Amino acid sequence: MGKMKGFLRVPVFVASMLILLFGVFGMMLMGPPTMAAEKKVIVQAMDRDPDILDTIKAAWYSDALIYLHDRLVSRDYNFGYRPGLATSWDVSGDGLVWTFHLRQGVTFHDGTPFTAKDVKWTIDTIKDPKTASPFAGDLKAIDKVKIVDDYTVQMFLKYPFPNLLFNLSNTASGIQKAGCYDKYGDDYGIKVVIGTGPFMFKEWVRGDRIVLVKNPNYHWGPEWMSNQGPPLFDELVIRTIPEESSRIMELVTGGVHVLRDVPPLQVDKLKNNPEINIFTEQSTRLGYLAYACDKKPFDNVLVRRAINHAVDRDTIVKYIFNGHATPAYGYLPPALKDEYLAESEKLGYKYDPAKAKALLAEAGFSKGFETTLSAENDSTSKRLAEVLQAQLADVGIKAKIQLYDSASYVAMLKAGQQDLFIRLYSWPNADILDWFLLSSQFPYPNHSRWCDPKTDELINSAASAPTWEKRAQGYKEVQRHLIEQAVWCPIYIPDMMLAVRKEVINFKIHPWMIQYSDGIDIKTK
Structure with a gap:
C-alpha cells in the first residue's frame, strides 16, 4: 500500500507543474488581466431633504422622483407635450373623454408589467380623500377612470379641462405600481420605491443622500430623447447639503458634479473656474x-x-x-x-x-x-x-x-x-x-x-x-x-442657473428638470 501511495504522488506533482506552465503560457497569450470598469457616478447637490419619496403623498417633490417614475405624458426641450407611458391620446369632441393608448413592453423595477390597472390605481389613489394627496385638487376635473383593456384607459371629466396634459406630465402624476401601499405599508416612499423610470431606488439616508442606480432594462425612453435606453452612467446620488458655502466647496473640489440652484453671489466666481460650466435659462x-x-x-x-x-x-x-x-x-x-x-x-x-x-x-x-x-x-x-x-x-x-x-x-x-x-x-x-x-x-x-x-x-x-x-x-x-x-x-x-463640472459630458438644459437619462455621462479618471 505504501508503494502504491508513493507511485500516485509522482503524476500528481507532474500534473500540477503542467497546469502551472499552461496557466503562465495562457496569461502570456491573453496579456495582463483587465481591471473591472470603474463605476460611473454623478452627484447632484440639493439644499433640502424631502418629506417622503412618494409622488402621491409628497408635499415637496425631490428630484429623485423624476427619475424613478415615468408619466403618461412627457415634455420635450421646447416644453411640448409628447408621448410617455402613453403612446398617444384622443379627446372627444366635447372635451370630456380622454382616451390614452399605453406603451407595451414596459416593466416596473420589480419586473411586473405596466398595464392600465396601474394608471387607474394611481389616479384613483391621488383623488381618494383618505389619501390626503396635496395633488388631489389638480385632478379634480377627472370624474372617473375606466380600464378599456390592458393597454387602453379612459378618463371621464366633469368639465372640459385643457390643462390635463400638463397635470399628467407633472412629477406628482408619476405612475405607481397598483397595490404598492398594501404590499409595502409604511415602508413605501421610505425604504421602497417602485416605478418604471430610468433609475431605480437603492437607498435614502435621511438628511444626507438619495442613491439611485440605472435601470438596465429601460428601453422605453421618450422618442424626443437621443437615448431611449438605459442611462449611460451607473448611479445618481442626490446629496442634501443645506449650507450654501458647503455646496459651493463640494462643487469646486469635485465632491459634487451638478448644482441645480447656483447662489447668485457665487455665479461670477464659478464662471472663472475652468473646471465648471454655468448654464442659464429664463426661470419659472x-x-x-x-x-x-x-x-x-x-x-x-x-x-x-x-x-x-x-x-x-x-x-x-x-x-x-x-x-x-x-x-x-x-x-x-x-x-x-x-x-x-x-x-x-x-x-x-x-x-x-x-x-x-x-x-x-x-x-x-x-x-x-x-x-x-x-x-x-x-x-x-x-x-x-x-x-x-x-x-x-x-x-x-x-x-x-x-x-x-x-x-x-x-x-x-x-x-x-x-x-x-x-x-x-x-x-x-x-x-x-x-x-x-x-x-x-x-x-x-x-x-x-x-x-x-x-x-x-x-x-x-x-x-x-x-x-x-x-x-x-x-x-x-x-x-x-x-x-x-x-x-x-x-x-x-x-435666473435659472446650473453649475456643472466639465467631467459631466453631453449635458443639456431642460426647461423643467435635468434629463439624466438622455445621453448625459461622466468621464472617469
Whole structure:
C-alpha cells in the first residue's frame, strides 16, 4: 500500500507543474488581466431633504422622483407635450373623454408589467380623500377612470379641462405600481420605491443622500430623447447639503458634479473656474413676501398695499442677487408666456415709501406696528430678510427676524404661526395660483391664509375654461384681482442657473428638470 501511495504522488506533482506552465503560457497569450470598469457616478447637490419619496403623498417633490417614475405624458426641450407611458391620446369632441393608448413592453423595477390597472390605481389613489394627496385638487376635473383593456384607459371629466396634459406630465402624476401601499405599508416612499423610470431606488439616508442606480432594462425612453435606453452612467446620488458655502466647496473640489440652484453671489466666481460650466435659462420661479391675510393688521388691504410700496425691488435684485434676477410685480413669471399678465408692472406697486406711510396712516397705523418676519435659514433668504427688515423699518414697520430650517419652516406654516414670511415657488403653469390661493387649500399650502370668494370664482372659472386660450385669459383676470388686493408682495424672478463640472459630458438644459437619462455621462479618471 505504501508503494502504491508513493507511485500516485509522482503524476500528481507532474500534473500540477503542467497546469502551472499552461496557466503562465495562457496569461502570456491573453496579456495582463483587465481591471473591472470603474463605476460611473454623478452627484447632484440639493439644499433640502424631502418629506417622503412618494409622488402621491409628497408635499415637496425631490428630484429623485423624476427619475424613478415615468408619466403618461412627457415634455420635450421646447416644453411640448409628447408621448410617455402613453403612446398617444384622443379627446372627444366635447372635451370630456380622454382616451390614452399605453406603451407595451414596459416593466416596473420589480419586473411586473405596466398595464392600465396601474394608471387607474394611481389616479384613483391621488383623488381618494383618505389619501390626503396635496395633488388631489389638480385632478379634480377627472370624474372617473375606466380600464378599456390592458393597454387602453379612459378618463371621464366633469368639465372640459385643457390643462390635463400638463397635470399628467407633472412629477406628482408619476405612475405607481397598483397595490404598492398594501404590499409595502409604511415602508413605501421610505425604504421602497417602485416605478418604471430610468433609475431605480437603492437607498435614502435621511438628511444626507438619495442613491439611485440605472435601470438596465429601460428601453422605453421618450422618442424626443437621443437615448431611449438605459442611462449611460451607473448611479445618481442626490446629496442634501443645506449650507450654501458647503455646496459651493463640494462643487469646486469635485465632491459634487451638478448644482441645480447656483447662489447668485457665487455665479461670477464659478464662471472663472475652468473646471465648471454655468448654464442659464429664463426661470419659472417667483420670490415673494407674504403675510397671514386673516390676521390683523394684514387683513386690511391698505396695509398690504403699503407693504408692497415699501419694498425696493431694484435694490434687492442688485445687491442680493447680483443682477441675476428681475423685479417682480405680478404673480406669475414672464416665462409662462401664454398665462403671464403683461401689464403686471403697470398695475403693480412701485417703490414709494411716502405712499406706504400714507396708506398705513389711513389704515390706522400712523406710527407703524411691530411684527415677525420669518424666513428659511439659508444665506440668500437670510440676506433678503435683513434688507426687507430695513426697508419696512423705513415706513414704520418693525419686523423681528425669525429663521428656520426647511422642515421647521413648513411645520410653522402648517401650524398657522406666520405673520410676515418669505417664500419662493418654482412651477411652470398658472395653476400654481390654485395651489396657494384657493380657499379649499387652507390652511396649507394656502399659507397666506387667503380665503376670498371672488378669487375662488375667478380661479375655478379659468381652470374649467373649454380651451387653452380662454383658460389663459381667465388666469389673467385672476392676476389682476390678486394685484388689486395685494395678496402677496411679489419681489423677484431669479435666473435659472446650473453649475456643472466639465467631467459631466453631453449635458443639456431642460426647461423643467435635468434629463439624466438622455445621453448625459461622466468621464472617469
